[in-house]
Amino acid sequence: MKFTIQKLPFTLTLLAAMSTLAGSPALAQTSPARGALQSSDDMPLPDYLGLLGQIAPAAEEGAKAYLTAFQQRCxxxxxxAELRRSMTQGDGDPVLMGLIRASHLRDAAARDQWVQRLRCPGKEAR
Incomplete structure (x- = not known):
């Protein structure tokens, strides 16, 4: 029970951050030089990660690890949009959530274990 209680504030903060980033069209703006984007689906990945990092730095680190692992393995x-869906559909992709938690705890061994669990859509992991 101790583990669950310790995990609750982090989980609530992470869920609030993901909800904010997932549904707010106001966040789909860039610098005046680049102009406004059509929708949040068009938000550049660096902007999305930057906003995520402002709300929850561990979520940004975990998302970057997930993106790197996905690129290498898949x-x-x-x-x-795909990253955002991985974060917000249901309880979130378990691998992504595990990588975020491992980043929060600074647990490299757990991070490596989660990377090994990543499965590519439509095929087995390499």
């Missing part, structure tokens, strides 16, 4: 990069 052979292609995720878009901002």
């Amino acid at each position: 052979g292609h990069a995720l878009s901002t």
Whole structure:
């Protein structure tokens, strides 16, 4: 029970951050030089990660680890929309959530274990 109680504030903060980033069209703006974007689906990945880092630095670190692992294991990069869906559908992709938690705890061994669990859509992991 102790583990669950310690995990609750982190989980609530993370869920609030993901909800904010997932549904707010106001966040789909860039610098005046680049102009406004059509929707949050078009938000550049660096902007999305930067906003995530402002709300929850461990979430940004975990998301970056997830993106890197996905690229290496699956052979292609995720878009901002795909990453956002991985964070917000249901309880979130378990691997992504595990990587965020490992980043929060600074647990490199757990991070490595979660990377090994990553599965590519439509095929087995390499």
